[in-house]
Amino acid sequence: MSTLTDPTSTGASPGPAAPTGEVVTLVSRKTPVVLGVLTVGLALILLFQPESGETTLRLARETDFFQLPDLTLPTMPTAWALTIVCALLTGESVRRYLAKKRTPMWLVAIYAIAWMTGFLVWAAVGETLPVVGLLAGSLALAVPLVFGALGGVLGERAGVVNIAIDGQLLFGAFAAAVVSSMTGSPWPGLLAASIAGALVALILGLFAISYFVDQIIVGVVLNVLVIGITSFLFSQVLAPNAADLNTSARFKVVPIPVLGDIPLIGPILFRQTPVVYVLYIAVAVVTFALYRTRWGLRVRAVGEHPMAADTVGIKVNRTRYRTILIAGAVAGLGGAFYTLVSVPQFNREMTGGAGYIALAAVIFGKWDPIRATLAALLFGFASNLQGVLSVIGSPVPSQFMLMLPYVVTIFAVAGLVGRSRPPAADGVPYRPQ
């Protein structure tokens, strides 16, 4: 036995987080620097590409309940004014940094709005910019991405890399088209899309979880496989019988009473098809389930440290199967958007690789459902902006805008948005001994 006698041995350990009890605020200089660079960038555009004229912002559509009047602004003064707002916000961020305080989210949000508005006012000089249309369109483009990203987040949180999102979207789109054509109603189509997504996920699970095949490879192969199968069935079965099998019953826009009448926000968020409302519910449910329920805790445990999860009696591979099936079902819903909302039929490779963008949103969103949703929305916005600007004709080359989502992704993955750390056991199969 030790000869050590220590009267206060039990109380000797201080809280591990704070040996000295002293806490200082650590601030990163990333935010002020990024804000500064962006402000300077905007100012340079205005300096070297000055445009004269006016810009009109359309804040409502004809069908809207409240008709906000169009806003006509003198282009350069407005753009410069917003640049100054950006500069002031940057200054505030710098001041906070020097005072060792963090830049709050609201400041960044206001900055983003000011910067974007400034840029758009300049880019749409002499034209009318349909603001509501731009945003509503962004949401529409983002819907499959968000579903896909949710599917990706779920899978990876459980430790299975879901590269097969694209396959799940495509197969979902296919199933939705066929089933809704046969039944004449979109709802069975939606259900079918979800089952189709889960089916792709099941195959992924079988190889990745039960047979320890490299998950990335299985995922990519599955994507190619789904392209092949759907293209084959499309040309051999759907095309000859288009009237019966490939004329899907689409969802109609269902405005939500009251909410849909809020100016600006209402028409964007609450005059949408039911699929979009399902999306809202899905984001909320996935977020809640992942962080607040026993199921979510176990899913995250299995994705971080499967052996530790095993030692407390959690069936690792069963949990992974269950989660990846749900992930596939969620991603499949996104596929339905293509054939039940966007266009009334299935086409070859109609997702155009959206699943891979969704995967980028997962990483950009740091494996968090809310952030991944925001990232997907940003990608949707960037895509739609490119479309709108090329239609109204603007000084920005459209190729440049096409790049935007990818540029954003690269910066995100390169760590501009802070540490982005995947679940520790992401992609690692668990094999009991």
Added chain:
Amino acid sequence: MKLELRGITKRFGSLVANDRISLTVEPGEIHALLGENGAGKSTLMNVLYGLYRADEGEILLDDEVQHFTGPGDAMAAGIGMVHQHFMLIPVFSVAENVMLGNESTGFAGTLDLDASRARVTEISERFGFHVDPDALVEDLPVGVQQRVEIIKALSRDAELLVFDEPTAVLTPQETDELMEIMRQLREAGKAIVFITHKLREVRAVADKITVIRLGKVVGEAEPTASNAELAAMMVGRPVELVVHKDPPKLGEEVFAVKDLRVVNATGHVQVDGITFSIRAGEVLAVAGVQGNGQTELTEAILGLQEHVTGSVRLDGKELLGRSVRQVLDAGVGFIPEDRQEDGLVGNMTIAENLMLNRSFAPPFVRRGSLQIDKLRAFAEEKLQQYDVRARDIDTACGNLSGGNQQKVVVARELSRDLRLLVAAQPTRGVDVGSIEFIHKQVVATRDSGVPVLVVSTELDEVVALADRIMVLYRGRVVGIVPGDTPREQLGLMMTGERPKDLEGDVA
């Protein structure tokens, strides 16, 4: 609950980790398992816990044969286990880790975090462990993680508890505390299996002792046996329990730390103005309860901490602000406290792990290509010298037993020309025979004129190695005292009490 293991055999490929082991543990008994590193103790316990499937043999609980398909079944049957390599999820909070698999839930499966927070607080208070239920496990020093692992096992009211080296990183006080808990559990009629390499603990609490060597039971011993007898039985040869060392031949003051202040990622000040120096040929040992800034101190020297101010000088050159690689190239050897997290790459081989700190330059790398022959010869030699029990040098380090992993780390760090050695828990989980060897190596390093900084929660180790002892409390230096300071005084200093007769911070 009575446990009986009959003829358990477990193979990993061609390696027989357990060879027809039979063992009986009665209710109300503390049964100690002794054995060298790699003897197969953890493997046996993992078989019992359902984590490994035995190739042969059976497990009986209260004379009924059990067929476990996984740990879930073993837990349901009333078995609890404190794992040698903690089964904690780093990004979860303490409360989440404790509740996992056993969650209390409210409506629709929502987690009741408050309930598990209360449970953590209750258990840690009942057993005298102080742990913040909301701290993230990855932010905790290993000593505190060990407490969490113990709390987790205790929170499940098991009838049979397995403690696999729970004391490797606990301080003597905490160890005494834990042994008291084990006695309480014994009184309550629970059966306990206790694995440790510290003989005094075995003698203090064990009712029965079984010794395992090379996967086989080699005999039983009485708790009244002497340390030397137990050690000899374990290792199969007589062991020198206290390493002989000559008085230090002190040189220049080559390593100096001044006003070191370390703030962690969440802004907590972990080390607050530490100043000390070590002379060539001297061992300075840091004593103190884990979580008082030791981890951050060693990491700051290495360049692993981000927010550091002050100065750390080696041979007159400033180390702060340099990259880890530059620090290593300056001749710093580092044995990290958490071998699995910071010391090894689990799925790389022993040979590869042995060259991790020299992956840029000769002898193992020449013009960008590996000198495989040299590396293999070197690895073979170290395997012999450090008595690493493994099939061969191509074994993945993750598959080694805990103590053997530790030996690989120590071998790597000590087999290069050093200018400074920083060793945190250098003999964590190592058997008595190997402790003897590692201590000799540390002393030899010192005698070659290198300053050595040792951090250890094991007071025996501190006293065995130190020329001077620095005690840390709450991120500050309580005092620096000579190596032969009585333990009572060290114990008082560890609680932050400063002896009156001590002048200035730097002795």
